[in-house]
Amino acid sequence: MTSTTTTVPSAGPVAGSRSFLSRLREGDEIARVITFLFAASVVLVTLLLVFELWQGSVLPRHKFGFNFFRTSVWDPIFDQFGALPFIFGTTVTAGVALLIAVPLGIGAAIFLAELAPARLSDTLEFFIDLLAAVPSVIYGLLGVFIVVPLMREYIQPGLKNTLGFLPLFQGPAYGVGFLTAGVVLAIMVIPYIISVSREVLLSVPRDQREAALSLGATRWESTWKVVVPFARTGIFGSIFLALARALGETMAVTMVIGNTPTISASLFSPGYSIAAVIANEFTEATGDLYLQSLIELGLVLFLLTFILNGLARLLILLTSQRGSEMSHV
Amino acid sequence: MKRIAGILLVALALAGILWADTALSINGAGATFPYPMYSKWFDEYHRKNPNIQINYQSIGSGGGIKQVTEGTVDFGATDGPMNDEQLKAFQEKHGSGILHFPTVLGAVVPTYNIPGVEASLNFTPEALAGIFLGKITKWNDPAITDANKGIKLPANEIVVVHRAESSGTTYVWTDYLSKVSDEWKTKVGKGAAVNWPVGLGAKGNEAVTGTVKNTPNSVGYVELIYAEANKIPYGSVKNAAGVFVKASLAAVSAAAADAAKEMPEDFRVSITNVPGKSAYPISSFTWLLIPEKFSDAAKRDAIKGFVKWMLADGQTYAENLSYAKLPKEVVAMELKAIEKIQ
Numbered sequence: 001m002t003s004t005t006t007t008v009p010s011a012g013p014v015a016g017s018r019s020f021l022s023r024l025r026e027g028d029e030i031a032r033v034i035t036f037l038f039a040a041s042v043v044l045v046t047l048l049l050v051f052e053l054w055q056g057s058v059l060p061r062h063k064f065g066f067n068f069f070r071t072s073v074w075d076p077i078f079d080q081f082g083a084l085p086f087i088f089g090t091t092v093t094a095g096v097a098l099l100i101a102v103p104l105g106i107g108a109a110i111f112l113a114e115l116a117p118a119r120l121s122d123t124l125e126f127f128i129d130l131l132a133a134v135p136s137v138i139y140g141l142l143g144v145f146i147v148v149p150l151m152r153e154y155i156q157p158g159l160k161n162t163l164g165f166l167p168l169f170q171g172p173a174y175g176v177g178f179l180t181a182g183v184v185l186a187i188m189v190i191p192y193i194i195s196v197s198r199e200v201l202l203s204v205p206r207d208q209r210e211a212a213l214s215l216g217a218t219r220w221e222s223t224w225k226v227v228v229p230f231a232r233t234g235i236f237g238s239i240f241l242a243l244a245r246a247l248g249e250t251m252a253v254t255m256v257i258g259n260t261p262t263i264s265a266s267l268f269s270p271g272y273s274i275a276a277v278i279a280n281e282f283t284e285a286t287g288d289l290y291l292q293s294l295i296e297l298g299l300v301l302f303l304l305t306f307i308l309n310g311l312a313r314l315l316i317l318l319t320s321q322r323g324s325e326m327s328h329v
Numbered sequence: 330m331k332r333i334a335g336i337l338l339v340a341l342a343l344a345g346i347l348w349a350d351t352a353l354s355i356n357g358a359g360a361t362f363p364y365p366m367y368s369k370w371f372d373e374y375h376r377k378n379p380n381i382q383i384n385y386q387s388i389g390s391g392g393g394i395k396q397v398t399e400g401t402v403d404f405g406a407t408d409g410p411m412n413d414e415q416l417k418a419f420q421e422k423h424g425s426g427i428l429h430f431p432t433v434l435g436a437v438v439p440t441y442n443i444p445g446v447e448a449s450l451n452f453t454p455e456a457l458a459g460i461f462l463g464k465i466t467k468w469n470d471p472a473i474t475d476a477n478k479g480i481k482l483p484a485n486e487i488v489v490v491h492r493a494e495s496s497g498t499t500y501v502w503t504d505y506l507s508k509v510s511d512e513w514k515t516k517v518g519k520g521a522a523v524n525w526p527v528g529l530g531a532k533g534n535e536a537v538t539g540t541v542k543n544t545p546n547s548v549g550y551v552e553l554i555y556a557e558a559n560k561i562p563y564g565s566v567k568n569a570a571g572v573f574v575k576a577s578l579a580a581v582s583a584a585a586a587d588a589a590k591e592m593p594e595d596f597r598v599s600i601t602n603v604p605g606k607s608a609y610p611i612s613s614f615t616w617l618l619i620p621e622k623f624s625d626a627a628k629r630d631a632i633k634g635f636v637k638w639m640l641a642d643g644q645t646y647a648e649n650l651s652y653a654k655l656p657k658e659v660v661a662m663e664l665k666a667i668e669k670i671q
């Protein structure tokens with residue numbers, strides 16, 4: 001295969017040995033250039049986005065500097081803008097959403113991929129894909145009309161009576177707030193986690209399961225100790241997708257979060273997220289500093305997504321190293 | 330045959346495009362509050378003058394000011410007058426000024442949802458400012474109960490609901506609170522979007538109405554027409570003469586008539602808390618924003634024609650849609666002001 005006499009056109013390292021012209025004629029080079037351009041466009045769009053956000057937020061960056069991240073006043077009348085409550089709200093709601101959605105989603109995916117009969121699994125998958133395609137405003141309405149009253153009447157008083165000693169569950173039950181926004185977000189991202197994780201679990205080679213079973217493992221042991229670790233990277237991928245959606249979700253969050261920039265230990269408190277405040281105030285922001293502060297919030301959201309994604313990736317790296325060490329033992 | 334029919338169809342379509350092109354199209358954008366009124370007017374005016382088509386996008390007062398300043402629309406509309414800084418920005422950009430034309434009037438009302446309370450409540454300015462500052466936190470606070478003798482109010486926490494986005498309704502509401510409370514004026518101020526001391530934010534009149542309806546012990550503020558259309562309770566407010574007045578078209582007109590006596594040349598006037606006995610204190614004009622200079626003479630004449638029609642025949646449509654008509658004195662002043670458009 002390594003000799004130059006081969007006539008079989010092949011990609012990769014071997015292709016380098018043929019002349020540029022022949023590769024061009026055979027279409028390889030054209031395909032390479034075109035697909036490279038497509039891939040590069042992603043980087044281009046990202047850079048353009050950061051550049052525009054950076055350019056558009058000159059005034060607040062000069063006026064507030066790092067205080068923009070530290071202060072929590074958002075006052076268009078007296079021209080004081082701080083991002084802290086919005087960063088807090090975005091992080092907390094996404095955190096609550098993942099806390100609920102990850103165990104539920106992965107559990108459901110394991111059932112669908114490993115334990116359920118194929119027919120049931122395919123039928124349910126159809127419904128899950130449907131759910132993933134529902135527009136977010138619909139989830140917002142669901143939140144306003146169903147989740148908010150349920151929270152106010154039953155769940156929040158219930159939590160207060162049982163776990164009320166924790167600062168997380170104190171204060172008046174408005175129905176709207178961090179917890180409600182987190183729950184609605186969880187409902188929205190669960191289909192992503194299930195759908196992607198199920199595909200990944202299904203693609204685990206059959207030998208892996210058979211090997212575990214032949215060693216005397218039970219069905220559950222082979223699933224939990226062999227199949228799930230094998231599919232770990234893909235499952236983490238589904239969680240990233242869910243995290244990204246939770247961080248950037250706008251419409252559904254703004255309908256149930258209470259739209260008040262607060263930082264509070266209580267999950268019952270109304271709050272605000274970055275995406276929600278941009279959606280609410282951008283069209284009518286009068287005054288350059290106000291408008292540019294909103295643009296800087298966009299930049300902050302970008303950074304936040306970047307950092308959280310980085311942290312999540314680091315987590316994977318650490319756990320997968322530990323996993324491989326264990327497998328060597 | 331089919332081919333001929335096809336050619337005819339294409340010809341017809343082309344003719345349609347060309348014909349539509351000859352109609353004069355004027356674009357405006359701004360306040361959401363007068364949108365039902367404006368769409369009715371523009372529709373009627375188009376019927377009377379088929380060659381003039383006025384398009385209006387209700388994107389909000391702030392958006393209206395921004396777009397007319399940037400020159401992306403021919404005219405703007407707003408519920409709060411442009412401030413000096415905004416006027417200066419327009420002057421600098423276009424080399425000529427912009428005019429305010431009052432069109433109709435509206436009112437902002439305090440709406441509430443207290444389980445077990447059916448009666449209409451009375452609100453003093455002190456009570457409203459206290460509630461929205463977060464100083465009055467219970468419904469049975471003396472500041473509220475003293476004005477509502479005979480109504481049993483619960484000892485429940487008050488949930489304040491306000492607009493989440495910037496809006497003309499908020500401008501009128503905070504303009505009023507700034508006039509009646511010094512603390513509000515220095516701590517919060519007036520504007521289309523403010524730093525609220527307490528409360529939940531909801532987007533749009535509809536969402537405020539909805540949140541108040543669904544949240545026990547809540548209080549919010551909405552445009553009068555929304556409160557009436559949704560049949561939600563709203564309270565009377567004590568005016569500057571010391572009388573509790575419930576918002577109505579007559580009470581809003583009374584406030585306008587009061588203000589008309591001292592109407593400034595540029596129509597930028599706030600009519601909250603005017604002295605008249607029968608005046609509802611949280612009333613406001615809503616304005617069209619029309620540039621002084623038009624480069625396109627046809628557009629200029631069409632807009633002038635529309636404003637003249639709006640001040641005469643147009644006003645007769647207002648009350649059917651729950652907007653208060655302009656006082657005669659203001660109409661007379663505006664007819665003079667139209668001549669400033671060149």
